[in-house]
Amino acid sequence: EEYVERTYEKIGKYDKYTNAFITIRSKEEVLREVKENINKGGKLAGILIAIKDNISTKGIRTTCASKMLEDYIPPYDATVIEKLKKEGAVIVGKTNMDEFAMGSTTETSYFGPTRNPWNLERTPGGSSGGSGAALAAGYVELALGSDTGGSIRAPAAYNATFGLKPSYGTVSRFGLVAYANSLEQIGPMARNAEDLALLFSIIAGPDDKDATTIDLSLNFEFKEKNVKNVRIGILSDILEMSEKPVSGMIKDVIDKLSSEGALIEDTKLGNAEYALPAYYIIAMSEASSNLARYDGVRYGYSKYMEGNWREVYAKNRGEAFGIEVKRRILLGSFILSAGYYEEFYLKALKVRNLIKKSLDELFKKYDILVSPTMPILPPKIGEVINDPVRMYAMDLNTVIANLAAIPALSLPAGFYNDLPIGLQLMGKYLSDIYLINISSYIE
Numbered sequence: 001e002e003y004v005e006r007t008y009e010k011i012g013k014y015d016k017y018t019n020a021f022i023t024i025r026s027k028e029e030v031l032r033e034v035k036e037n038i039n040k041g042g043k044l045a046g047i048l049i050a051i052k053d054n055i056s057t058k059g060i061r062t063t064c065a066s067k068m069l070e071d072y073i074p075p076y077d078a079t080v081i082e083k084l085k086k087e088g089a090v091i092v093g094k095t096n097m098d099e100f101a102m103g104s105t106t107e108t109s110y111f112g113p114t115r116n117p118w119n120l121e122r123t124p125g126g127s128s129g130g131s132g133a134a135l136a137a138g139y140v141e142l143a144l145g146s147d148t149g150g151s152i153r154a155p156a157a158y159n160a161t162f163g164l165k166p167s168y169g170t171v172s173r174f175g176l177v178a179y180a181n182s183l184e185q186i187g188p189m190a191r192n193a194e195d196l197a198l199l200f201s202i203i204a205g206p207d208d209k210d211a212t213t214i215d216l217s218l219n220f221e222f223k224e225k226n227v228k229n230v231r232i233g234i235l236s237d238i239l240e241m242s243e244k245p246v247s248g249m250i251k252d253v254i255d256k257l258s259s260e261g262a263l264i265e266d267t268k269l270g271n272a273e274y275a276l277p278a279y280y281i282i283a284m285s286e287a288s289s290n291l292a293r294y295d296g297v298r299y300g301y302s303k304y305m306e307g308n309w310r311e312v313y314a315k316n317r318g319e320a321f322g323i324e325v326k327r328r329i330l331l332g333s334f335i336l337s338a339g340y341y342e343e344f345y346l347k348a349l350k351v352r353n354l355i356k357k358s359l360d361e362l363f364k365k366y367d368i369l370v371s372p373t374m375p376i377l378p379p380k381i382g383e384v385i386n387d388p389v390r391m392y393a394m395d396l397n398t399v400i401a402n403l404a405a406i407p408a409l410s411l412p413a414g415f416y417n418d419l420p421i422g423l424q425l426m427g428k429y430l431s432d433i434y435l436i437n438i439s440s441y442i443e
């Protein structure tokens with residue numbers, strides 16, 4: 001009772017400033033479930049968790065931070081939610097995000113931006129910014145996000161928390177509202193490495209409802225290791241592209257790791273400058289196709305039913321999608337149209353392959369690759385949102401892992417004044433647990 005009371009008091013007092021939640025469940029309902037679940041047991045018996053609002057929750061509104069789904073209540077749970085419930089977790093609310101997970105600052109939300117608890121003038125990163133802020137503000141200890149090109153790691157970095165973009169196929173996407181299927185994964189967000197490991201072990205695993213999941217033989221044992229003799233490659237090309245306070249902080253961490261016996265070497269990804277355009281071409285193409293389902297008829301915003309199909313479609317979509325979503329639908333449709341497909345989409349797939357290959361080579365020499373998570377400090381609210389190209393450029397370091405399907409983790413590296421800076425670790429495919437172990441030591 002005290003735990004639930006305390007949580008609601010904090011949220012009641014401070015979320016009017018942070019705006020981390022789109023939907024907060026009623027305290028009575030949550031308290032009842034917590035009491036029930038404590039008696040039933042499970043790894044998360046009675047523990048409150050915040051869920052990004054693009055993950056389907058039975059009976060709880062799931063908006064994707066869009067006017068299009070403002071009143072949508074899913075009739076089913078995502079697989080990850082079923083797994084959490086089996087372990088006794090209780091959803092406290094659904095967190096704010098960029099509309100349909102398109103953005104890096106949680107400012108494209110129909111429900112207004114989330115503010116960074118460390119500095120309310122700054123963004124908490126995105127698109128899972130509500131989950132990141134909910135952790136940093138101390139509303140919850142555990143949260144779920146989704147990561148298509150950095151959406152778990154950006155908020156982890158900017159909120160001084162931990163976030164893992166799992167290896168592709170380790171976590172079911174059933175019930176995740178699709179943005180770009182070939183890139184995205186649901187992943188754990190937490191305030192320390194141990195909680196991250198626990199949450200990941202619960203949500204991971206094969207699922208008949210998602211044919212891209214794999215039967216993994218991951219050993220979830222969480223044991224703290226040291227970095228002695230760990231072969232660390234520093235992505236120096238990426239490091240040098242970062243803002244000074246960021247690269248300076250990351251270099252300090254690297255020096256510390258070196259003094260603790262890690263084998264540090266400067267290296268380069270090669271083709272790094274092509275990762276970002278390739279990512280955006282692929283992501284927008286998949287988005288334009290995925291978002292075609294919001295037709296103003298079957299579900300979602302459906303204000304206009306008069307006229308022919310074209311008019312109904314255009315009017316409802318025109319009114320219910322925000323500007324960033326429209327931009328991506330237009331660009332994605334253009335890229336996929338006859339004649340341009342070879343020029344853009346096919347080329348992007350080739351770049352994706354090249355990046356995978358250079359990473360394969362690097363992982364023969366290194367156990368982990370290190371870089372800043374974000375190339376810049378958390379931007380001020382309003383600073384990048386009207387300049388899409390600048391916003392896209394924030395994802396320079398994070399999209400690499402999504403293109404290559406490998407795991408990537410962000411952990412706190414330190415602060416520049418009151419602004420958090422994140423360190424990114426990338427590992428080879430299925431080295432997720434290893435990354436978490438290493439992160440616990442660096443922490």
Ligand code: GLN
Nearest residue numbers: 101102103148149150151
């Ligand atoms: N900022 C990137 C984008 O807008 C990544 C978002 C995400 O990971 N969902 O596509």
